[in-house]
Amino acid sequence: MSEVTPRLFRTVLVACIGGGLLLLLGAKEAYEILDSKANAQSSQTRIVTEYTNRYRALQAAQTRFVSSYPPESSFTDWRSYFRYFDFPARSLKVDLDRLVVSLYDPPPTPGTPDIGIRRACIATDQGNDLVIQANSYAGLLDGVSKLISRPDVSVEMVTLTGDKPIPEARLSQFCLIFRKTSGEGRP
Amino acid sequence: MGAKEGVVTSVEQIKTAGSSRLILAGDLVFYTMRPSAYPSGFVPQPARDGQLGWSAKYRSNSPKVYLGIHEQVFEHRKFKYGLALDGYLAWGLSQDDPGVKVLIGGGESEHGVTLNLLAFSSGKLLGLELRHLPPKNSVDWDESVRAVIAATTEKYPTAKLFQAAPLAPWGMGEVSYVGNQPLRGIAFRNLAKRRLQIPAIGWPIAGLGACALVYAGAVASGYYQYAVATEEYREATGSPIIAKSGGLDEDSLAVLSARQSFVEKRRRVAELSSLANSITARLAGYDDLKVLEMRFPASGNKSPGDSVADIFLSIAVPSTSQPMIDQANDVMGLISLRTGLSLRLLNRAASQDGRYRLFAMEGPITSSTTSGMRSP
Numbered sequence: 111m112s113e114v115t116p117r118l119f120r121t122v123l124v125a126c127i128g129g130g131l132l133l134l135l136g137a138k139e140a141y142e143i144l145d146s147k148a149n150a151q152s153s154q155t156r157i158v159t160e161y162t163n164r165y166r167a168l169q170a171a172q173t174r175f176v177s178s179y180p181p182e183s184s185f186t187d188w189r190s191y192f193r194y195f196d197f198p199a200r201s202l203k204v205d206l207d208r209l210v211v212s213l214y215d216p217p218p219t220p221g222t223p224d225i226g227i228r229r230a231c232i233a234t235d236q237g238n239d240l241v242i243q244a245n246s247y248a249g250l251l252d253g254v255s256k257l258i259s260r261p262d263v264s265v266e267m268v269t270l271t272g273d274k275p276i277p278e279a280r281l282s283q284f285c286l287i288f289r290k291t292s293g294e295g296r297p
Numbered sequence: 298m299g300a301k302e303g304v305v306t307s308v309e310q311i312k313t314a315g316s317s318r319l320i321l322a323g324d325l326v327f328y329t330m331r332p333s334a335y336p337s338g339f340v341p342q343p344a345r346d347g348q349l350g351w352s353a354k355y356r357s358n359s360p361k362v363y364l365g366i367h368e369q370v371f372e373h374r375k376f377k378y379g380l381a382l383d384g385y386l387a388w389g390l391s392q393d394d395p396g397v398k399v400l401i402g403g404g405e406s407e408h409g410v411t412l413n414l415l416a417f418s419s420g421k422l423l424g425l426e427l428r429h430l431p432p433k434n435s436v437d438w439d440e441s442v443r444a445v446i447a448a449t450t451e452k453y454p455t456a457k458l459f460q461a462a463p464l465a466p467w468g469m470g471e472v473s474y475v476g477n478q479p480l481r482g483i484a485f486r487n488l489a490k491r492r493l494q495i496p497a498i499g500w501p502i503a504g505l506g507a508c509a510l511v512y513a514g515a516v517a518s519g520y521y522q523y524a525v526a527t528e529e530y531r532e533a534t535g536s537p538i539i540a541k542s543g544g545l546d547e548d549s550l551a552v553l554s555a556r557q558s559f560v561e562k563r564r565r566v567a568e569l570s571s572l573a574n575s576i577t578a579r580l581a582g583y584d585d586l587k588v589l590e591m592r593f594p595a596s597g598n599k600s601p602g603d604s605v606a607d608i609f610l611s612i613a614v615p616s617t618s619q620p621m622i623d624q625a626n627d628v629m630g631l632i633s634l635r636t637g638l639s640l641r642l643l644n645r646a647a648s649q650d651g652r653y654r655l656f657a658m659e660g661p662i663t664s665s666t667t668s669g670m671r672s673p
Contacts, residue, residue: 117332119498126501130508137508137515144519151526158533161545165538168550171557178560223552225559251574261560270573270591273613 178261179227179289191230191286200253203243208234214285229264231285239269240284243276250277262287304381304463304480306404306411308369314376318485321366322381322463323404323411328364330425339365345383347422349390360422362386371488379483382413385461388479389417397423397456399449400479401472403464405433410464412445416453423453442467572608572662579635586628587613589655606659610640613653621647625656638662 185191188211197204214229234241242257244250251270258265258281266283303316306323327339330347347360364382385402392398395418403412412428430441446469450456458472466474539545573591580586590611610632617624625647629640638660646657 122498123501126505130505133505133508133512137512140512141515141519144516144523148519148522148526151523151530155526155530155533158530158539158545161547161550162533162536162538164550165553168553168557171560172553174560175556223548223555225552225555227559247577251577255574266594268573268591268593270577270588272588272590 175225176289179287180262181289182228185230185288192232194286195257197242200257201244201249202253202257204240205234209240210234210236226290227287228290229285229287231283233284239280239282242279242281244279245277247272247277250279254279254281257281258284302379302485304404306406306463307408308367310406311370311373311376317375318377318379320379320381320384320463320480320483321370322402322413323406324408325367325370325404326364326380326382327367328362328382328413328425328427330360330362330422332361332363336365338368340368340371341365345386347386347390349420362422362425366488374488377485377487379485381463381480381483384479384481384483385413385415386422387482388461388475389415389422390420392417393420395419397453398459399453399456400459400461400475401445401449401464402461402479403428405464407432412464414445414449416456442469446471576608576610576636576638580632583631585615586631587653589613607662608638608640608660609643610638610656610658610660612656612658613650614656616649616652616654621649621654624654625658628656629658632658 180194184194189206191211192204192206192209210233212231212233214231216224216227216229218224232240242250242254244253247270254268254270257263258268264283264285264287265281267281269280269282271278271280302318302320303310303314304320304322305311305314306325308325311319327336332344342364345362345364347362362382364380366378366380370378381402381404385400389398389400397416397418399414399416401412401414403410405411409432410430412426412430414426414428416423416425428445430445431438446458449458450471460466460472460474461479462477463480466476533539573593576591577588580588588610590609592609593607594609612628612632614624614628619627622642625642629642632638632640640658640660643657643659646655648655
């Protein structure tokens with residue numbers, strides 16, 4: 111201790127105060143930097159978590175989407191579209207030779223993403239309607255009801271005629287909705 | 298030594314001192330002009346200025362005397378102490394002529410003689426030296442004194458030499474004896490309660506250490522937060538969902554959302570087809586009433602304000618004598634009663650076809666209609 115002169119002491123004191131201030135400022139700076147990095151990271155985490163939650167919330171719908179609509183790969187030729195409905199099994203009569211299949215991509219809607227579906231619209235002859243017949247009205251109603259209840263079917267109008275010898279239903283804009291193959295899982 | 302003031306040159310003399318005010322001289326005070334050399338056993342005292350004037354204290358090149366008092370003096374606190382050195386300095390600094398003067402003070406003790414040599418010029422301290430001589434009664438005493446004087450005149454050739462109390466006069470021609478003169482006016486003080494010493498240098502270093510700890514703590518805590526946040530981020534991004542899409546993909550989320558609204562879109566047509574079933578069943582009992590055609594416009598994106606009807610019915614009934622419009626009302630009343638449908642006749646939609654009248658009607662399907670249908 112006695113080797114410490116006032117001058118040395120002052121030097122040490124000034125150096126320590128200076129060094130201490132530098133350390134404190136540095137501590138503040140370092141903490142702020144790390145804290146802001148941590149906050150930035152946390153907000154990224156929140157974004158990711160929120161994304162994950164939203165994604166999860168949409169999974170049920172996605173599963174429903176996949177299970178509701180057949181993939182495009184199920185259809186190999188134009189007949190496969192109406193074979194898909196298996197009309198005879200439903201006791202519905204459709205004149206297969208007169209059927210026309212037209213494929214449509216849904217027109218793009220501004221602000222709405224392409225959800226990856228196409229439509230195969232089936233009509234009798236060149237008209238807009240698919241004509242379906244059955245042996246009885248009860249059978250016709252039952253069959254048509256089940257047909258148009260399918261999620262992968264869209265129809266604009268159902269017309270049932272009651273004054274014909276053979277019960278007949280006309281389905282306007284009868285379309286099969288299917289997934290583009292790329293829409294299997296993720297878009 | 299019964300006087301008011303006594304001069305002491307050793308700790309033993311303090312123990313036997315008879316006066317209340319003591320002048321410390323000789324070996325009891327250590328001094329130097331260089332701050333680095335400081336022996337142990339001496340308690341540092343405030344440095345003295347080797348030059349007069351207010352600015353001397355602050356000028357780094359002005360001479361200073363660093364001094365310490367023997368630590369054992371502090372064990373005798375009942376005395377007031379003055380320093381012979383202070384008297385020598387005051388005497389020398391008051392000599393403001395340019396000639397060099399060397400004042401030889403000091404103290405004699407049983408162990409020997411300690412000399413303080415202070416050189417002044419123009420009221421400024423030029424240098425100081427400490428010399429130890431053998432006891433006065435030793436054989437080589439005279440020789441030692443002459444050697445000191447010779448060395449001094451060699452160092453300061455033009456110097457006038459003075460000798461001051463408490464040394465006894467040597468009686469040498471080249472040295473004038475000024476006696477007690479420098480010792481007058483010395484300030485006597487109680488020794489500081491605590492040893493007047495430089496605050497422990499450990500404190501600023503400890504403060505620095507504390508700052509370093511704060512720094513380390515701040516960095517550690519900040520880093521910990523950052524590490525936790527990073528870990529959370531890693532976990533969040535490590536989920537299969539993120540891994541599958543290779544990152545956040547708002548577009549795919551938008552597609553999924555659009556698919557959700559697509560699959561959840563109310564499929565009206567399904568309800569209508571079951572309605573048709575039930576309308577047919579409910580009207581089947583009326584042989585006179587034939588449903589020629591039922592139409593269900595099943596446009597899925599119908600908004601509530603649209604006037605488009607949900608159902609069109611074409612009916613054939615046998616003609617009666619009633620006016621056509623009255624019969625139409627009757628028929629619609631009957632249908633309403635049976636099915637809950639609230640229908641209206643389409644414009645010019647009544648016609649006569651042989652024995653039959655044909656009516657075309659339309660109407661909305663409301664929730665009351667459907668619920669009425671389900672519970673007849």
